[in-house]
Amino acid sequence: MRRLAGLLVVPLLLLTTAACGDDKGSDSASTAMTNGLPTITEGAKFGEKPTLAKGEGEPPKDLKVNVVSEGKGQTLKKGDVAQVDYLGQVWDGEEPFDNSFDRGEPFTVTLGGGGVIEGWQQALDGQKVGSRLEVSIPPELGYGAQEQGSIPANSTLVFVMDIVKGTTLPTSAKGTEVAQDNIDLPKVGTNTDGEKPSLTVPKKDAPAKLVSNYVIEGTGPAVKATDTLSVKYQGVLWKDGKEFDSSYARGNAPVSFPLAQVIPGWQKGLEGKKVGSRVLLVVPPDMGYGDQEQQGIPAKSTLVFTVDILAVQ
Structure with a gap:
């Protein structure tokens, strides 16, 4: 059996009062990325489908998060639900292995609730809705030594992530x-x-x-x-x-x-x-x-x- 939580995912990401922020971050983000992550070669603005250059040299050994542009919405915390558009590529790859921009539907993830790789959970925690992030995820926070579709074992993953929406949930059923x-x-x-x-x-x-x-x-x-x-x-x-x-x-x-x-x-x-x-x-x-x-x-x-x-x- 895949336990129930194992079904709470989209392909390639496996593993009340709503406080929603739809404000977009600055659209003047530079394509010259810092922190040693691959360059966003096209589509640098929030909401645009990006393209990524191939990573150069050894990838970071730890999780790296660049805030390409910071939004003005709520700050995400454990228990919040985030809707995220994303594009993912392996560090030494030249083509994405998955992206939500082409599907026209953001991916929904609950912070602290599992259902996605740990690198996503850590990268989103504390970020503002409306932000664009570029994130490098080492294997131990991704898929580890397991091959996943077109993703080789022990791969460092690079994601561009647009936090489209955030919702603060009630803690329990009430009625x-x-x-x-x-x-x-x-x-x-x-x-x-x-x-x-x-x-x-x-x-x-x-x-x-x-x-x-x-x-x-x-x-x-x-x-x-x-x-x-x-x-x-x-x-x-x-x-x-x-x-x-x-x-x-x-x-x-x-x-x-x-x-x-x-x-x-x-x-x-x-x-x-x-x-x-x-x-x-x-x-x-x-x-x-x-x-x-x-x-x-x-x-x-x-x-x-x-x-x-x-x-x-």
């Missing part, structure tokens, strides 16, 4: 508590302090069909199949209640992902649910990971999740 009166289903805590809710699985046979119930019903818009969600969640096995994945265990930060990229039980179970809600999902094997054992999850397992839907993009 109206919904009665949990079915004794055959798990019971979920209704705390709204941002901490992991309790989850108790009954010693009964698992339901054969998908269960998607409100625990707390929020007041936000209904989730669409095409949305990118920001959530907090935990997942346990029905058979023994053993936790196999949890955003709370990774620094209690939300994670962001396109709904279309996760298991069918999440896709069907969360579509139509209101933002701001806490949802109980009971996912049968045919809507989870099927008959294949995946990283300690036995084959044909029924999975139980609590999901706080904090925002959609």
Whole structure:
């Protein structure tokens, strides 16, 4: 199995009140880069698709971040959601291996929530919305000794990153508590302090069909199949209640992902649910990971999740 967090990515990046900043940084940035990073040869302004020169000499051994132009929006911190346009190239390469400019859709990442390489997390922390960055990421903060598509093992990566938008998320679902009166289903805590809710699985046979119930019903818009969600969640096995994945265990930060990229039980179970809600999902094997054992999850397992839907993009 790819754990749920392993699905919260786009190709080549794998691994409330909204405070949004759409102000653009200065468009007079020089193409003569400092700090020993490759030159941006075309498209130096925020919002323009850049091109990068080939890196010269030995790449930096540590993470390097150049602020090409600084924006005027909010300063990003752990737990915030950022939407970022980017172009990525290996240090000694002459062509990009990936970019979002051609797709016309920024990539959504939650700071501190995983789902992208560690070099991205560190580079974005403390930066202002509207900024353009050039970032050099050493292998240990990228893909390490693993080849990833056209990216060779042990590659230093260079990214140009435009921080298009930032959103500060609520820490928890908030709304109206919904009665949990079915004794055959798990019971979920209704705390709204941002901490992991309790989850108790009954010693009964698992339901054969998908269960998607409100625990707390929020007041936000209904989730669409095409949305990118920001959530907090935990997942346990029905058979023994053993936790196999949890955003709370990774620094209690939300994670962001396109709904279309996760298991069918999440896709069907969360579509139509209101933002701001806490949802109980009971996912049968045919809507989870099927008959294949995946990283300690036995084959044909029924999975139980609590999901706080904090925002959609």
